[in-house]
Amino acid sequence: MLKIYDYKGFPNPTRARIALAEKGLLDEVEFVSIDVPNGEHRLPTFREKNPSATVPVLELEDGTCISECTAITEYVDHLVGEPVLTGRSAKERAVIHMMQRRAEAGLLDAAATFFHHATPGLGPTIEDYQNREWGEKNRERAIAGMRYLDQTLAAQPFLAGDRFTMVDITAFAGLAYAGFGKIEVPAGLDRLTTWRERVASRASVMRAA
Amino acid sequence: MLKIYDYKGFPNPTRARIALAEKGLLDEVEFVSIDVPNGEHRLPTFREKNPSATVPVLELEDGTCISECTAITEYVDHLVGEPVLTGRSAKERAVIHMMQRRAEAGLLDAAATFFHHATPGLGPTIEDYQNREWGEKNRERAIAGMRYLDQTLAAQPFLAGDRFTMVDITAFAGLAYAGFGKIEVPAGLDRLTTWRERVASRASVMRAA
Numbered sequence: 581m582l583k584i585y586d587y588k589g590f591p592n593p594t595r596a597r598i599a600l601a602e603k604g605l606l607d608e609v610e611f612v613s614i615d616v617p618n619g620e621h622r623l624p625t626f627r628e629k630n631p632s633a634t635v636p637v638l639e640l641e642d643g644t645c646i647s648e649c650t651a652i653t654e655y656v657d658h659l660v661g662e663p664v665l666t667g668r669s670a671k672e673r674a675v676i677h678m679m680q681r682r683a684e685a686g687l688l689d690a691a692a693t694f695f696h697h698a699t700p701g702l703g704p705t706i707e708d709y710q711n712r713e714w715g716e717k718n719r720e721r722a723i724a725g726m727r728y729l730d731q732t733l734a735a736q737p738f739l740a741g742d743r744f745t746m747v748d749i750t751a752f753a754g755l756a757y758a759g760f761g762k763i764e765v766p767a768g769l770d771r772l773t774t775w776r777e778r779v780a781s782r783a784s785v786m787r788a789a
Numbered sequence: 790m791l792k793i794y795d796y797k798g799f800p801n802p803t804r805a806r807i808a809l810a811e812k813g814l815l816d817e818v819e820f821v822s823i824d825v826p827n828g829e830h831r832l833p834t835f836r837e838k839n840p841s842a843t844v845p846v847l848e849l850e851d852g853t854c855i856s857e858c859t860a861i862t863e864y865v866d867h868l869v870g871e872p873v874l875t876g877r878s879a880k881e882r883a884v885i886h887m888m889q890r891r892a893e894a895g896l897l898d899a900a901a902t903f904f905h906h907a908t909p910g911l912g913p914t915i916e917d918y919q920n921r922e923w924g925e926k927n928r929e930r931a932i933a934g935m936r937y938l939d940q941t942l943a944a945q946p947f948l949a950g951d952r953f954t955m956v957d958i959t960a961f962a963g964l965a966y967a968g969f970g971k972i973e974v975p976a977g978l979d980r981l982t983t984w985r986e987r988v989a990s991r992a993s994v995m996r997a998a
Contacts, residue, residue: 631937632891644880651887658879670867671853678860682841714923728840 582609585629586636587616591688591753591760594789595649596636598749601784602663603656617702650680653746665746672741679732679740679747686725688754693718695761722763725754726772733771737778744782752779791818794838795845796825800897800962800969803998804858805845807958810993811872812865826911859889862955874955881950888941888949888956895934897963902927904970931972934963935981942980946987953991961988 584600586593588611600606614620614635622633630637630647638646638655646652657666667673698715701707729751732739739747755765755776765772779785793809795802797820809815823829823844831842839846839856847855847864855861866874876882907924910916938960941948948956964974964985974981988994 632895638883640880644884646883646887648887648890650890651883651885654886655879655883658882670864671849673867674847674855674860674864675853676860677863678855678857681857681859686841709926711920711923711926714920717918717920 581641583612583639584609584636585612585614585626585639587614587621589789590616590635591692591757592634592649593636594756595749595753596638596652597788598752598784599649599653599656599665599746601788602665602744602749603660605656605660606787617706619706649750650677650684650746653749657746663744665744665749667740667745676740676745676747679745680750682725683729683739683747683750683754686728687722688750688757690718690721690725691754691757691761691763694722694763695757699761719761719763722754722758723766726758726765726769730769730772733775738775744779748775748779752776752785790850792821792848793818793845794821794823794835794848796823796830798998799825799844800901800966801843801858802845803965804958804962805847805861806997807961807993808858808862808865808874808955810997811874811953811958812869814865814869815996826915828915858959859886859893859955862958866955872953874953874958876949876954885949885954885956888954889959891934892938892948892956892959892963895937896931897959897966899927899930899934900963900966900970900972903931903972904966908970928970928972931963931967932975935967935974935978939978939981942984947984953988957984957988961985961994 584596586596597606600609614626616635620626621635627633629639629645632647634647636649636652638652640646646655654666657664667676694715695701696707696715697710698712698719701710729739736742738744739751758765793805795805806815809818823835825844829835830844836842838848838854841856843856845858845861847861849855855864863875876885903924904910905916905924906919907921907928938948945951947953948960967974
């Protein structure tokens with residue numbers, strides 16, 4: 581049986597759970613809770629599974645451990661058929677992976693950096709290095725990322741085109757991370773707000789979140 | 790004909806060129822030079838192709854523009870057959886994408902952040918925001934990334950397993966970026982050094998670099 585080590589409710593764990601739910605695999609996975617607020621992800625036993633000390637980690641039946649949400653999504657997307665989250669043709673795959681990096685770097689990672697560097701984050705034990713100025717800079721980046729994604733939705737219903745993909749999962753989690761840091765979506769980004777409501781009401785998202 | 794907008798010799802452009810050379814596509818592409826040292830990548834005409842203002846950008850025959858090296862590599866890898874740079878099975882794809890993020894975040898992006906924040910980088914016009922302390926922190930991250938990759942090579946000849954993949958391209962460019970910033974590979978990382986020589990002597994790398 582597949583195993584996921586994560587911490588329910590945090591943005592990156594939610595990404596993997598939504599991907600699993602989209603593929604109908606949520607009940608095929610055993611979830612093991614890692615106590616991230618108390619630093620369990622940094623213990624040597626967990627670092628053996630993921631030297632980067634992040635959740636989620638997917639453990640395959642042969643013991644191989646897969647970290648990084650893009651990689652976990654590639655795995656589940658290639659296990660079973662519909663819906664396709666990472667694209668099929670060369671062009672679909674290219675657009676989806678491009679937009680995935682934009683949603684990650686421009687929104688999710690930026691919001692995470694703001695949260696961990698410019699707010700108390702997960703508290704002084706976990707946040708053992710903070711660079712407040714860099715954190716604040718990333719608040720600007722996260723807001724620029726929101727504006728870019730809003731513009732993208734002027735031409736298409738989902739962030740990588742006509743269909744829901746892993747990019748929508750990433751940006752949805754990015755907005756959740758922004759919420760952790762109390763970065764508000766600027767007024768006027770109606771396309772982004774409407775898209776967010778639409779994603780939030782998907783069956784997979786309601787089951788996973 | 791496919792077009793690539795880039796600046797020859799810089800680490801990320803080199804990644805795309807190596808991927809193209811591996812797939813035998815280097816001569817199928819028209820290269821357009823963007824004068825990055827003088828800021829041409831930040832002009833509105835270029836931002837229409839890539840709002841993130843980075844090179845390389847791959848322009849398809851239908852005008853679609855693909856930025857981000859992982860996305861460009863996915864494109865070329867799905868156009869033609871051998872060698873496979875992004876994996877085939879669910880597990881291969883997962884391992885490769887996981888290691889790709891580790892090589893990017895842990896080495897290439899860290900070395901780039903050091904170069905752009907803690908050194909004069911591309912000069913005061915391009916480097917219009919620098920956070921020196923954050924740059925220095927990323928020097929440590931880049932060196933930790935080198936140590937991690939060296940350890941990975943204890944068990945396998947290439948960074949994602951038995952075969953050359955996009956992860957080797959990314960880490961090779963990451964070491965080049967570290968070289969730009971004069972971050973030296975620590976003494977004793979013999980596996981990483983030997984691997985680097987092996988990658989440097991590949992026909993694709995010799996043609997692309």
